[in-house]
Amino acid sequence: MAQNCLKCLKYTMCAVNFLCFMCGTAVLAFGVYMTMQLKMSALIPTLAQLSVPNMLLICGIIITCVSFLGFLGALKENRCLLLTFFLLLFILMVVELIAACLLLVYETxxxxxxxxxxxxxxxxxxxxxxxxxxxxxxxxxxxxxxxxxxxxxxxxxxxxxxxxxxxxxxxxxxxxxxxxLETMQNWFEENFLYTGVSVIVLCIIEVLGMCFAMTLFCHIRRSGLGYKL
Missing domain, CATH: 1.10.1450.10 (Tetraspanin)
Structure with a gap:
């Protein structure tokens, strides 16, 4: 029974990370498209690195890399990849929370x-x-x-x-x-709630991913499977 549950967990991780990889690829492609269409760097040079297209590019790259790492680690039952996947998710969650706090503090x-x-x-x-x-x-x-x-x-x-x-x-x-200026402020205020909800949902997904990865990691270590390639 335990083996069946762990197999289910393994393939669930593979499926979820594959879906995240596809979503990350779509976000990356959309970021490239917006970079070509919407050029905000010339208008707001101070925040040029934090523009929407740049953030989409960064998020797309991070999502594809981390999800691929989780997919490969679960599929191959590789302890090193699973532990790296766990640590990266933890770091990303901390960075997201810090960025959200800074945005609230320095909004003005x-x-x-x-x-x-x-x-x-x-x-x-x-x-x-x-x-x-x-x-x-x-x-x-x-x-x-x-x-x-x-x-x-x-x-x-x-x-x-x-x-x-x-x-x-x-x-x-x-x-x-x-x-x-007024239109942009209204747009950000209207989407602020959605941004907050998205961050909370993303943190919940990351916590679940960390729990799944650590559970699979502990099972592999107890089973003495080592670093399967």
């Missing part, structure tokens, strides 16, 4: 950095008349349905077409009323 400071970067980027775009920078603003203004940092007046007499509600702009165009 992060908002100020985003505001300064957006204003500096808009001023630079108007001054240098850079086509590349204007293209980045077009992407953001279309994605968030906004115009300028606070409103359309930020652009002065050089209002880009992405600020228009109608496309193409008419002789007397109507502009988007909300600024990108």
């Amino acid at each position: 400071e992060i908002g100020e950095m985003v505001k300064k970067d957006l204003q500096a980027s808009l001023d630079k775009t108007k001054k240098e008349n850079s086509t590349a920078a204007l293209s980045d603003w077009d992407v953001v203004q279309n994605a968030f349905t906004c115009c300028g940092v606070y409103n359309v007046s930020d652009w002065g007499d050089k209002v880009p077409s992405s600020c228009c509600i109608t496309d193409p702009c008419e002789a007397h165009p109507r502009y988007k009323k909300k600024g990108c």
Whole structure:
């Protein structure tokens, strides 16, 4: 009976880690796509390394590597791989909790950095008349349905077409009323609850993964199977 339960645990770990590997691959591919489509580094250079595309890339790489490690460790009944899988999940859980706490503590400071970067980027775009920078603003203004940092007046007499509600702009165009700073803040606030729930669910999955890995590890060690390859 015990052997059957452990076999069930082994193949359950293999199946779950395989699904996580496929999800990680999808997240990685989506991160690459967003990196090509949404260029926020030019608009918010202070937080360029923490942009959504970069975070998706990092998460995709981590998920694929860790899940593959867990899949191989469970399939081969390798104590070294299972222990490494356990330690990596523990480290990831600690890092996630620390990052969530830092985000709560420094929420105001992060908002100020985003505001300064957006204003500096808009001023630079108007001054240098850079086509590349204007293209980045077009992407953001279309994605968030906004115009300028606070409103359309930020652009002065050089209002880009992405600020228009109608496309193409008419002789007397109507502009988007909300600024990108307010729209971004609202978007993050609306998704904050989902982010928190996602972190909690992810931590629960990681704890279950650690329990499964340690249970299988202890069984292999008691059985004296060693490091099967």
